[in-house]
Amino acid sequence: MSVVQLESVGKSFVRRDGEQLEVLRNIDLDVPERSIVALVGASGCGKSTLLNIVAGLIPPDQGAVFLNGQKSSAFKDWRTMTYMFQEDRLFPWRTTAQNVALGLEAAGLPRKERRERVMQVLELVGLEKFADSFPHELSGGMRSRAALGRSLVTEPSILLMDEPFSKLDPSIRTQMHDEVLRIAALRQMSVLFVTHDVEEAVVLANKIVVLMPRPGRVKETREIALPYPRNPLSPEVAEEVRLLRLSL
Numbered sequence: 001m002s003v004v005q006l007e008s009v010g011k012s013f014v015r016r017d018g019e020q021l022e023v024l025r026n027i028d029l030d031v032p033e034r035s036i037v038a039l040v041g042a043s044g045c046g047k048s049t050l051l052n053i054v055a056g057l058i059p060p061d062q063g064a065v066f067l068n069g070q071k072s073s074a075f076k077d078w079r080t081m082t083y084m085f086q087e088d089r090l091f092p093w094r095t096t097a098q099n100v101a102l103g104l105e106a107a108g109l110p111r112k113e114r115r116e117r118v119m120q121v122l123e124l125v126g127l128e129k130f131a132d133s134f135p136h137e138l139s140g141g142m143r144s145r146a147a148l149g150r151s152l153v154t155e156p157s158i159l160l161m162d163e164p165f166s167k168l169d170p171s172i173r174t175q176m177h178d179e180v181l182r183i184a185a186l187r188q189m190s191v192l193f194v195t196h197d198v199e200e201a202v203v204l205a206n207k208i209v210v211l212m213p214r215p216g217r218v219k220e221t222r223e224i225a226l227p228y229p230r231n232p233l234s235p236e237v238a239e240e241v242r243l244l245r246l247s248l
């Protein structure tokens with residue numbers, strides 16, 4: 001089954017000067033259960049807009065979005081979906097545990113149960129010793145883990161990510177890739193993510209959707225059948241990276 005399916009989705013924005021800007025045209029997209037799908041393409045080709053449409057933050061003008069087989073307008077189970085942004089968006093006045101607990105507070109979970117779930121997630125992302133630290137006391141990698149933990153605490157089945165690791169140092173980014181792969185397999189999650197980083201797309205995704213700009217359309221869909229973990233230095237990965245660069 002598909003967890004996310006887009007059929008002929010189109011979207012235009014009205015610019016400040018009143019002119020219509022067509023951002024997405026005729027997008028078909030399929031995220032099968034337990035798959036990892038990357039969206040790549042030139043800056044401004046509508047990747048974030050597409051992710052926002054999937055998340056229900058922006059309505060499409062044309063076409064249909066299905067989530068777990070249900071039309072998104074009728075979809076009620078938004079807690080099964082979570083969104084991780086480029087900035088970690090941690091609240092500076094809350095500890096790591098309190099930041100991670102946000103989704104559970106919103107869901108009205110009792111304090112004791114919340115604490116247990118938060119500690120489980122902190123352990124999952126390797127931050128159990130930093131539960132009571134504030135964001136300014138954490139390194140960039142740890143903040144990213146905290147943001148990932150906050151996304152995972154409601155036990156979603158679909159994780160959306162918009163360039164979540166682009167601001168991290170390369171070695172920390174590689175660690176976060178390993179974490180996402182480990183946790184996605186453990187929690188049986190599907191992942192749809194946007195990236196500018198061709199290597200990141202090949203290391204993580206089983207499917208890569210290449211968009212072309214003005215208006216954003218699907219140029220190519222590439223299946224990456226290499227086994228995990230994928231070493232960016234291996235000839236197989238390097239070849240996929242080379243082919244993807246050619247299609248961009």
Ligand SMILES: Nc1ncnc2c1ncn2[C@@H]1O[C@H](COP(=O)(O)OP(=O)(O)OP(=O)(O)O)[C@@H](O)[C@H]1O
Nearest residue numbers: 013014015021023042043044045046047048049050
């Ligand atoms: N709310 C909005 N109103 C008007 N125009 C918008 C709005 N949101 C996005 N756009 C425009 O739509 C186009 C696509 O934007 P979007 O952020 O989806 O692209 P992107 O591929 O994610 O870009 P990048 O890779 O640079 O993040 C851009 O030209 C942007 O200026």
